Amino acid sequence: MGVKATTMRDAPALGRVHYDRRMVQEVRRGRDLAALPKAHLHLHFTGSLSVPALKRLAEAREMELPAKLVDGVALDVPYDKRGWNRFQRLYDVARAAVRGEAALRAVVRNAAGEDAAEGSRRLELQVDPTSYASSVGGLQEALEIVCDEARLASAESGVQVGIVVAASRIRHPLDARTLARIAARHAGQGAGEVCAFGLNNNEREGRTHEWEGAFRIARRAGLPGVPHGGELRGADHLAEVVEHLRPTRVGHGVRVVEDPDLLRRMVDEGIAFEVCPASNVQLGVYREHHDVPLRDLLDAGAAVALGADDPLLFLSRLTDQYVTARETHELDDAALARLAKSSIDASFAPADDKRRWRAEVDDWLATPPK
Template sequence: MDDAGAKHTPVTSARPTHETPRDLATLPKAHLHLHFTGSLSVPNLVELAAAREIELPDQLIDAVALEVPADKRGWFRFQRFYDVARAAVKGEDALRTVVARAAADDAAEGSRRLEIQVDPTSYASSVGGLQPALEIILDEAKRTSVASGVQVGVIVASSRIRHPFDARTLARLAARYVGQGPGQVCGFGLSNNEWEGDTSEWDGAFRIARRAGLPGVPHAGELRGPEHVAQVVEALQPTRLGHGVRTVEDPRLLDQVVAAGIAFELCPASNVQLGVYHSPSDVPLRRLLAAGAQVALGADDPLLFLSRLTAQYETARTAHGLSDAELAALARSSITASFAADADKARWLDEVDAWLLGSAHGTAGVGATPGR
């Protein structure tokens, strides 16, 4: 959009495949871009809202995916609905419900690792403060990792619509709970409206996070173009980019980002529903892969976009013509880009190989043991 709100339609080269499609819900994968309240299903949200006697707008629960223009007005509409939904997520039981349902949904889609992103500031008032909010979420992540079979890590995310000093507070809080395993903080992010704030003002928070061993996963390059990606890369030194998709508009920058080993958290449904691209086939997935980028597909906000993790792989298959071997490579990329322990990654990568080999011999799902 380059701050002008225009949709971008790069040329893609989808190609048909002639193999028998394998079940993508059984493909072992990692889910690295999922927001807290946005992870809910509509029925889950209705249930939480009823418990608090909150009336939800019809547009939020009518089973029609949100579709807005790629400009500030479109983002405002998206954020308004998100804020309405978040008002229903209050109290310890609600926080635990969000984590547990997200893990259960991921388990049904073959996910081995979920790194759910949350700004505890949004939920602190209902549970007694920032620290209790984060500790409840971490405790439920640990509990539900066992119950669901999906290993759940937590990314603490600061917000561009709050003061950068607030981000430093969150970074210091996150630093107390660092770890690769379930129920631990595994990364530090920066989310919300990409047009807000001066990116360099968040460098202090990201320095605090890095010193504590937390990799950075800021949003960049979805609502704004490659110039914004360049700012984020320089100021925040990310390990992964939330979205980053519009980096392809500057091939030189794309080469630099790929060479630096920065992974892309690509969310095709989000890119289309937020007006960045006209259709799924316009999302430049193949251009990223051709450049050697490490790409992890994510669902972003299924509550508003009505599209979960497996659907992103279906899009890669149908809109971009990826073969099952290429889809397996995407799943491997998601696992490799996760912040899980190396031993867990190695086990899950073996399971991806088993999925591809087993399915080829008519035994779909062989070797796929959720959450091992």
């Protein structure tokens, strides 16, 4: 499944302004990172939107968006004023624009189109159907729409889109069990199928062990666990996530470096880390990009997949994360290729597809930079 250069049906314009201005540096310093084959494993539904795409959805509902959500300064604040609450308020406003079947389909198309422009071969898009169910008739209906559009968008964009159903820490754990049962009906590895079960939202909310039952239901259906942990809260909390939810991957997990024994255990168990540098900095977990412990994780032998998390608010897409790895963490092209392969290996795509994409990474590395 190669990436096609065709225009997707009714797809919003791709919002690539943020990293295009740095492509000159990329060409001068190494190979084109937007052409590097990779998998995108940490991307949230509404947060995947470009600003122009969000504006179109809001206009369709005659909804006025706050200026700071669309003028490029949403979270551009001093370090001591960054944090989860500011982020969540703006995310909730954006999510209010995503109502109805057409909007849900537009989000999926936009996400696939953005990732196609960045060399993604596999996108695992995370959604909590609860947030959109009321506008389309229910949880099952919301998930069916998302999965159906993921199949269509996969065929048109060349990006294989799998769906991660994620429960929320701010809802009752019993709601998560309902979601796990619904997700199980759509379980699979291919395009438009539910490939994993997650837990997101504010890490400070709830008691982790209360979601153990939902993850057990998901595992019985063959759905691996991909809960968030180790970003807003530290290594002690991440240890609870590992113990009770038995993840195959963790969303973020960067603060595992605070506990070398836990890091060693997670590496030994093959738990992959979905590292999102822009999120870590914009939420105030780390002051600057060079503080994000990417190299510490890599030096420890961790499997790492870079992710953009919520480009709408962080104004930083997937290619930006690789630019940061190159320019801030000084990874050369061989190391960046290993990162891309790590993301492919950590995905839940079919094995044959993974082998093909890994070979494409080798081809990228074998081609001299222009």
